Amino acid sequence: MEKYVIIGGVAAGTKAAAKLRRLKPDSEIDIYTEDTHVSYSTCGFPYFIGGNFDDESYLFARTVEEFEKSAIHIHLKHKCVGVDIKNKKIYGNDFSKEYDKLLLATGAYPVIPNIKNLNLKNIYTLRKVEDAIFIKDSVKSAKNAVIIGGGYIGIELMEAFVNQGLDVTLVEASDRIMPFFDKEISETIKKYILEHCNNCAQIVTDDTVIEFLGQDKVAGIKTSSGKEFKADLVVVCAGVRPNVDLALNCGIEIGSTGAIKVNEQMQTSVNDIYAAGDCAEKFHIVARQNVWLPLASTAIKEGRCAAINMSGAKDYFLGVAGSAVTKYFDFTMAITGLSEQDAIKYGFNPISATIIKSDKVDYMPDAQEIIVKVIADKDMRTILGAQSIGYGNADKRISTVVPALNCHITVDEFMKNDLPYSPAFSTSIDPILTACEKLVEKLNRLNN
Amino acid sequence: MEKYVIIGGVAAGTKAAAKLRRLKPDSEIDIYTEDTHVSYSTCGFPYFIGGNFDDESYLFARTVEEFEKSAIHIHLKHKCVGVDIKNKKIYGNDFSKEYDKLLLATGAYPVIPNIKNLNLKNIYTLRKVEDAIFIKDSVKSAKNAVIIGGGYIGIELMEAFVNQGLDVTLVEASDRIMPFFDKEISETIKKYILEHCNNCAQIVTDDTVIEFLGQDKVAGIKTSSGKEFKADLVVVCAGVRPNVDLALNCGIEIGSTGAIKVNEQMQTSVNDIYAAGDCAEKFHIVARQNVWLPLASTAIKEGRCAAINMSGAKDYFLGVAGSAVTKYFDFTMAITGLSEQDAIKYGFNPISATIIKSDKVDYMPDAQEIIVKVIADKDMRTILGAQSIGYGNADKRISTVVPALNCHITVDEFMKNDLPYSPAFSTSIDPILTACEKLVEKLNRLNN
Numbered sequence: 001m002e003k004y005v006i007i008g009g010v011a012a013g014t015k016a017a018a019k020l021r022r023l024k025p026d027s028e029i030d031i032y033t034e035d036t037h038v039s040y041s042t043c044g045f046p047y048f049i050g051g052n053f054d055d056e057s058y059l060f061a062r063t064v065e066e067f068e069k070s071a072i073h074i075h076l077k078h079k080c081v082g083v084d085i086k087n088k089k090i091y092g093n094d095f096s097k098e099y100d101k102l103l104l105a106t107g108a109y110p111v112i113p114n115i116k117n118l119n120l121k122n123i124y125t126l127r128k129v130e131d132a133i134f135i136k137d138s139v140k141s142a143k144n145a146v147i148i149g150g151g152y153i154g155i156e157l158m159e160a161f162v163n164q165g166l167d168v169t170l171v172e173a174s175d176r177i178m179p180f181f182d183k184e185i186s187e188t189i190k191k192y193i194l195e196h197c198n199n200c201a202q203i204v205t206d207d208t209v210i211e212f213l214g215q216d217k218v219a220g221i222k223t224s225s226g227k228e229f230k231a232d233l234v235v236v237c238a239g240v241r242p243n244v245d246l247a248l249n250c251g252i253e254i255g256s257t258g259a260i261k262v263n264e265q266m267q268t269s270v271n272d273i274y275a276a277g278d279c280a281e282k283f284h285i286v287a288r289q290n291v292w293l294p295l296a297s298t299a300i301k302e303g304r305c306a307a308i309n310m311s312g313a314k315d316y317f318l319g320v321a322g323s324a325v326t327k328y329f330d331f332t333m334a335i336t337g338l339s340e341q342d343a344i345k346y347g348f349n350p351i352s353a354t355i356i357k358s359d360k361v362d363y364m365p366d367a368q369e370i371i372v373k374v375i376a377d378k379d380m381r382t383i384l385g386a387q388s389i390g391y392g393n394a395d396k397r398i399s400t401v402v403p404a405l406n407c408h409i410t411v412d413e414f415m416k417n418d419l420p421y422s423p424a425f426s427t428s429i430d431p432i433l434t435a436c437e438k439l440v441e442k443l444n445r446l447n448n
Numbered sequence: 449m450e451k452y453v454i455i456g457g458v459a460a461g462t463k464a465a466a467k468l469r470r471l472k473p474d475s476e477i478d479i480y481t482e483d484t485h486v487s488y489s490t491c492g493f494p495y496f497i498g499g500n501f502d503d504e505s506y507l508f509a510r511t512v513e514e515f516e517k518s519a520i521h522i523h524l525k526h527k528c529v530g531v532d533i534k535n536k537k538i539y540g541n542d543f544s545k546e547y548d549k550l551l552l553a554t555g556a557y558p559v560i561p562n563i564k565n566l567n568l569k570n571i572y573t574l575r576k577v578e579d580a581i582f583i584k585d586s587v588k589s590a591k592n593a594v595i596i597g598g599g600y601i602g603i604e605l606m607e608a609f610v611n612q613g614l615d616v617t618l619v620e621a622s623d624r625i626m627p628f629f630d631k632e633i634s635e636t637i638k639k640y641i642l643e644h645c646n647n648c649a650q651i652v653t654d655d656t657v658i659e660f661l662g663q664d665k666v667a668g669i670k671t672s673s674g675k676e677f678k679a680d681l682v683v684v685c686a687g688v689r690p691n692v693d694l695a696l697n698c699g700i701e702i703g704s705t706g707a708i709k710v711n712e713q714m715q716t717s718v719n720d721i722y723a724a725g726d727c728a729e730k731f732h733i734v735a736r737q738n739v740w741l742p743l744a745s746t747a748i749k750e751g752r753c754a755a756i757n758m759s760g761a762k763d764y765f766l767g768v769a770g771s772a773v774t775k776y777f778d779f780t781m782a783i784t785g786l787s788e789q790d791a792i793k794y795g796f797n798p799i800s801a802t803i804i805k806s807d808k809v810d811y812m813p814d815a816q817e818i819i820v821k822v823i824a825d826k827d828m829r830t831i832l833g834a835q836s837i838g839y840g841n842a843d844k845r846i847s848t849v850v851p852a853l854n855c856h857i858t859v860d861e862f863m864k865n866d867l868p869y870s871p872a873f874s875t876s877i878d879p880i881l882t883a884c885e886k887l888v889e890k891l892n893r894l895n896n
Contacts, residue, residue, distance in 0.1 A: 011876070041809065041811075041871065041876070043809075043869070043870060043871050043876070044809060044811055044871050047811065047812065047871055047872070048811075052811070052812060052813055053811045053812075053813065058810070058811035059811070152870075285866075295869065296869065296876050297866070297867070297868075297869035297874075297876045297877065297878075298866065300876050300877055301864065301866075301877070317864065318861070318864045319866075320866045321865075321866035322866070323866045323867060323868035323869075324868050324869075324870070325868035325869065325870045325873050325874075326870045326872070327870070327872050327873070332873075334868055334873075335868070336866070336868060361489065361491075361492060362506070363489075363492055363495065363496075363500070363501045363506035363507070364495065364500060364501075365500055365501065393844075395844070395868060395873050396841075396843070396844040396847055398868055399844055399847065399848045399867055399868060399878075400847045400848055400850065400851060401851075402848065402865050402866060402867055402868070403848060403849075403851040403852040403855070403857070403862065403865055404851040404855075406855075406857070406861065406864075406865060407851070407852075407854075407855040407857065409851070409854070409855065413766070413854065414851065416749065416765065416766045416854075417769075417850050417851050417854060418733075418745070418746065418749075418767075418768045418769035418770070418771045418784070418850055419745070419771060419847050419850055420745075420771035420772050420773035420782055420783070420784060420843060420846055420847060420850070421491070421743065421744065421745035421771075421772075421773065422491060422600075422772070422773045422774045422775070423489065423491050423492050423495055424495070424774070424775050425773050425775070425780075425782075425843050426745075426773075428459070428489070428491070428744050428745045428748050429745065429748055429749070430745075430847075
C-alpha cells in the first residue's frame with residue numbers, strides 16, 4: 001500500500017489529497033499541518049469579516065471529519081521540522097511518518113514589517129482562520145481601523161471595515177495602492193475608492209508605519225512622515241513570503257524567487273518530494289520565466305497536478321498568467337498577463353492602448369463604464385496583458401484574454417474574436433476588442 | 449477622388465462607411481438603402497418594446513445628419529435594382545451612381561411562413577425600426593400576444609411582452625425552443641422560462657400556426673394540431689434568409705448556404721464588389737466550412753474588414769465561432785462553437801461533459817448556479833464548443849472559450865487556464881474549468 005504524506009492542508013495540500021484518494025483508492029494518505037484548521041478559503045476572510053456571511057463554517061471546503069470519511073488522515077497542530085530523505089520519513093518533535101511520495105504544501109508566511117510596539121493587542125495579520133475570527137470579533141467594538149498594505153487583501157479588508165461602519169486608514173509604503181496594475185490604473189482605482197466613501201476611508205501612500213501607539217491595546221499608529229492616525233484595530237497586509245523552512249532544512253533547491261524550485265510535474269530537486277501552492281515557484285507563461293505569485297486558484301491546480309504525478313500518471317502544470325480580480329463594493333479591478341511596467345522589466349518592448357467604454361449597449365439601463373487597457377509587444381505584436389476596472393463588468397473582459405496569453409496570439413488576431421453579443425451583455429464590438437482595435441491602429445502607425 | 453458606394457445601411461454598411469472615411473478622408477462615400485433609417489440596433493428592438501428604454505433615438509448609433517457631417521451621403525428609400533458591372537455603376541428606378549469599389553451590405557429578409565389570413569392587422573415581423581415602433585405601440589392596447597418562432601428574437605420578445613403585462617404564447621414548429629443549443633439544454637431553458645412566469649407565458653412546440661383568426665385585426669391563431677390561441681398582436685420571428693436579390697441580378701456567385709460567397713477579404717466573385725454582413729457567407733472556424741450566421745457583431749467586423757480592403761490596405765476576416773448570448777429576465781443563455789448535434793453534422797466525433805456549479809463561491813450572498821456544457825472531439829481532444837445557462841454569470845464562461853476555439857487547443861490545455869479568481873467573481877476553479885476537468889476525465893476513461 002502506497003504511503004502519501006502531505007505537509008500543509010489549505011488549498012494545494014487538500015486538493016492533492018482528494019485527487020490522490022480518487023486515483024489511488026487503497027493508498028494511505030496523511031496530511032500534517034501545524035495549523036489548527038484545514039481546507040479553508042483564505043480569500044473568503046474579508047467577506048466573512050465584512051459581514052457578507054457570518055457562519056464561519058462556510059469558510060471550510062471540507063471538514064476534518066469529511067476527510068477522515070474518505071480515509072484522508074488529518075494531523076492538526078503537527079509541525080513537521082525535518083525530512084529524513086534517505087529513509088523517506090518526515091518528523092516532528094514527537095512524531096515521525098514514512099512516505100513513498102511527499103508533497104510540500106507549506107504555503108506562505110505574512111511579512112511583518114519592523115514596527116515599534118508590535119506586541120500591542122488588536123494588531124493582526126490575516127492568514128489563518130483564527131485571525132479572521134479575532135478580527136471579525138474586534139470589529140464589533142472598534143471605531144477606527146488601520147490597514148497596512150494596499151494590495152488585494154488590503155483593499156478587500158477596507159471594503160469589509162467600511163461595510164461594518166468603521167473609519168479606515170490604509171497606509172501603503174510604495175507610491176500607490178494596487179501596484180500590480182500600471183500606475184495610471186492604480187491612480188484611477190484610488191480615486192474611485194475615495195469617491196465611494198469620502199469620509200470613512202482614507203488612503204496614505206509613500207509613507208510607512210513606524211510605531212504603534214497605545215498601552216496594552218493599540219490606540220493608533222505613527223508614520224515615518226510624522227503623521228498619526230487613530231486605530232483600535234490594525235491589520236498588517238504587507239505581503240507574504242514563501243514558507244520554505246522545511247525545504248531548506250532538507251536541502252531541497254530553492255529558486256531565485258525564494259520559493260521552492262519545481263518542474264512542470266511539480267517535482268522538487270529531491271526524488272519523490274513534490275511541492276505545490278504558495279511555497280513553490282511558478283512559471284509565468286508570458287514572462288517565460290519563473291515568478292512567485294501566491295494565489296489559491298493556482299495552488300489548487302498545482303495540488304491536482306502534483307497528485308496525478310505522485311500517483312504514477314503524468315500531468316503538466318503549464319504555468320500562471322498573473323490573473324487576478326477583486327472588487328471594492330461595486331467597483332471591479334481585474335488583470336491578466338504582464339502590466340506595462342512588468343513587461344519592460346521582463347525585457348519586452350511594450351505598447352498599450354486604453355479605452356473607456358460601456359460594458360453594455362448604452363440604452364440598457366444597467367450599462368456602466370469600464371476602462372480597458374491592453375498591452376502588446378511592439379515587435380511581435382503578441383498580447384502581453386490586459387487590465388480592466390470600473391463599475392461595469394470588467395472581469396469578463398480580462399477572463400477572455402487569458403486563453404489568448406497561453407497561445408501567444410497577436411493583438412491583430414485577438415481583435416477578430418467572435419465574442420458573444422447581445423445588448424444586455426456587451427456592446428456590438430466588445431470593449432476588449434475595441435481596446436485591441438485601438439492598439440492595432442497604434443501599432444500600424446508605428447510601422448508607417 | 450475614389451468613389452465608394454455601399455448598398456445597405458444597418459451594421460456592416462455604416463461601419464464600412466465610417467472606416468472608409470477614416471482611411472480615405474478625401475474619398476466620395478455614398479450609402480444607398482431602400483430602408484427609411486440607417487445605423488440602428490436591431491438587437492435593441494426587444495428591449496425598446498419591453499420598456500427597458502422608451503426613447504427611440506437610442507436605437508440609432510449615428511444619425512443621418514452625423515453621417516452627412518463626415519461627408520457620408522445617405523440615400524434613404526433608394527432601392528438599388530441592378531449593377532452595371534462593366535461600367536461600374538449601380539442603379540435604381542430613378543437614379544444611378546458610379547463606383548470604384550462597391551460594398552453589398554443588403555442584410556437579410558424575415559422568413560414569412562405560409563399562413564392563412566396573413567394580411568390581418570397587428571401581424572408583424574421585426575427587422576426595421578418601423579416594425580419596432582408599431583409593435584411597441586400595439587402593445588399598449590393588447591392583452592394577448594403570439595410569437596411565432598422560439599429563437600433568440602422570439603425569447604427576447606417574450607420577455608418584452610411579459611414585461612409589458614401581456615399574456616404570451618410562443619409557437620415553435622420544431623421540437624424545441626432555442627434549437628442552436630443541444631436538446632437537453634433547450635429543455636432546461638424552456639423549464640426555467642415557464643417557471644419564471646407560469647401563468648402569463650406558454651410555449652407550444654412541435655406545432656405550426658396555419659391560420660390567423662379575426663376580421664380586419666388579428667384576434668387569434670390556429671395551429672396544425674387544431675389548437676387555438678387568442679392574440680391581438682402577433683410577431684413572426686421564424687428566422688431570416690440572406691437578401692441576395694441584387695447579387696443574383698448581377699451574377700455574383702452565391703455560396704451553398706444561399707448567401708453571397710466571399711473570401712477572407714470580403715471580396716465577391718466580381719472584381720471591386722465586396723459583401724459584408726447578413727447577406728454574406730461566413731467561414732466557421734470550428735466547422736472549417738462556410739456557414740450562414742446572421743449576427744450584428746459579425747456584420748460590424750466584416751464591414752470594417754471590407755472597408756480596409758476597399759481602401760487598398762489589407763485585412764482578413766478570420767471567421768465566426770458561432771457565439772451568441774441572450775437572456776430571459778435574469779436567466780442567461782450563452783453558446784459558442786459547435787453544439788454536440790452540429791459537431792456530428794460537421795463530421796466530428798464529439799464527447800461532452802456537463803456540470804452544475806455556483807458562479808461564485810457559495811458563501812457569497814449573490815452566488816447563483818449555472819449549467820456548463822463543454823464539447824470536444826474524441827480523437828483530437830480539441831474543444832469544439834461550449835454552452836452555459838442559468839441565473840448566474842454564464843456568459844463570462846462562454847466568452848473565455850472563444851479565443852481557445854480560434855487556437856484549436858485541447859480541452860486538456862484549456863482546463864489549465866489561469867482564470868482570475870476571487871470569491872466575488874468565481875469559484876477557485878472556475879465552472880468552465882471544472883466542466884473541462886470532467887471532460888478530460890471522461891476522455892481518459894475512454895483511452896484506458
